Every structure is written in structure tokens, then in C-alpha cells.
Amino acid sequence: MKKFLNEMLKFGVFLILGTIILIMGTLLIERNIINFTIPANKTVLVVGDSHTACAVNDEILTNVFNFSKGGSGYFYTFLKVRKMLEDNPQITTLVIGYSYGNLEKSRDEWFKGEKYITGNLNRHLFLLDFSDFYSIFISNPYHVLISTISERIASLYSDHSLNRWGKYKYLEQNELEESKARLISNDKTEKVEYSEYQEKYLLKLYHLAMAKNINVILLNAPIHPMFEESQEAYKGYYNLLAEHEMPNATIINHSNMNIPESGFGDIRHLNFKGAEIYSEYLKANNLLQP
Secondary structure: OHHHHHHHHHHHHHHHHHHHHHHHHHHHHHHHHOOOOOOOOOOEEEEOOHHHHOOOOOOOOOOEEEOOOOOOOHHHHHHHHHHHHHHOOOOOEEEEEOOHHHHEHHHHHHHHOHHHHHHHHHHHHHHOOHHHHHHHHHHOHHHHHHHHHOOHHHHHOOOOOHHHOOOOOOOOOOOHHHHHHHHHHOOOOOOOOEOHHHHHHHHHHHHHHHHOOOEEEEEEOOOOHHHHHHOHHHHHHHHHHHHHHOOOOEEEEOOOOOOOHHHEOOOOOEOHHHHHHHHHHHHHOOOOOO
């Protein structure tokens, strides 16, 4: 029995050491092979979730690089921006998607929820430092460990192009009427609470840019008037947070901008027609500049 326990102990130690070596080795390789360098003329970096991904067409705005990614909270955006600023010293302006929905309590799930950890953590793991890993680990230890260990080898052979991390999304869908109907059917008065993690990492993004003397623009791209009206409860805190915690940022709030119905893919997102109208407006008025 004693011999058996010793063998099991040896096996356990070997397994733990092997796992640590696997994780550290693959992370070292990823840090050396994954490059976030963008063209030298791209001096304005746009980041955020699907709201900005669908709204800012960087083929129209030639000095802009849209690095937004749907379903990506400020935690993963912070990790990407930190790496992007290291690899691209030409960036002078950081445009952060800042919509009313970004502050909703439900967005905490984008940080600690099983679905979002499973879908995002393994891909971004090489971007984390110890404090980043500790923060997300204590929020959901089990799923963070599972995601950290699983698919480490497979990650080396996955797509490492910049498009995988974020890009302008040419949205063709036409689900506006369906999303209007869902909004009406779900129109309930709910307790207004705010996301702890979204606010924390939004402010880390802001202070990262300030430390590097990079201009910050907080951009609220157009949403459908019905949805804009439904966000009334968030507007006060939205403005106060920007005013008191990010005083050197420029706020561009176009949530109620007049966009034709045909320019919306749904109540939250512009389709490619709306993105063209909006991006031409940003270009004509030179808005995404210091």
C-alpha cells in the first residue's frame, strides 16, 4: 500500500510539473510568434465590442485601425491594447467603445462567466501578467483552470492573424423588426446595477493610455431610437463616470444620431449601410483625431 501511494505521489508530481512546463512553454512560444504590428499610417486605434466593430469602417477612415471584437469585455480589450501599444509606437489616439450597455451589471459575466472564460481566456492567455491572471482566477477558479490547461498545444496551430483578435464587422443582417419586438416584449422595470469588472478595466485602459501620453476618445456609436430610449436609467452614471474618473478623455456620444432605419442590423448595431453613413460622417468632421 505504501509503495502504491508513493507511486501515485510521484505520478501526481510528474503530472503537475508536466502541465506547468506545457503551459509556460506554449505561452513563451506564443509571445514570440504572435505579432500585433499594424501599418505605420494607422495612428488611431478603435477598440470595444460588437457596437464599435459594426460601426467604424476603417476602410473609409484610412488612418484608423478597428480592433474591436464582439463579445469582448474591457478585460480582454485591456490585454489587447497593452500589447498593441507596445508593438505600435505610431498610435496617438485610442478610441474606446463606451456605450450605456457596457456598464450593465450583466456584463460581469463577460469577465467571470463560464461561457466567456471558455471562449476567450485560452486565446488571450499569453497576454496576461500575474495580476491579470489572479484577478480572473479568483472570480471563477474552476473554469479558469480548465481553460488554462485545455487546448494549449492546439493554440499554437490556430489562426494568429490580427483579424482573429478584432476587426471591422461588415454586418449584412436585417433583424431590426425582430429585435424591436423582443425589446417591447421584454420591457420590464429592473433594478439598475453596474458592472464591477467593466468599470475596473475601463479605467485601467484609460490610465494605460494616459501613462503613454495617448489621447483617449470615449465613443458611443449610434443605436436605434427605441433602444436609446430604453437606456435612460444608465445615462446619469455613464456621464458621471466619464467626467469624474476619466477627465482627460473626449466623449463623443452619438447614440441618438439620426441614422435611417435601413442602416440598422438590429436595435443595437449598425449594418454595413449604417456604418458607411457613420464612418463618412466621422471622416468629414475629422472626429477621431486628438
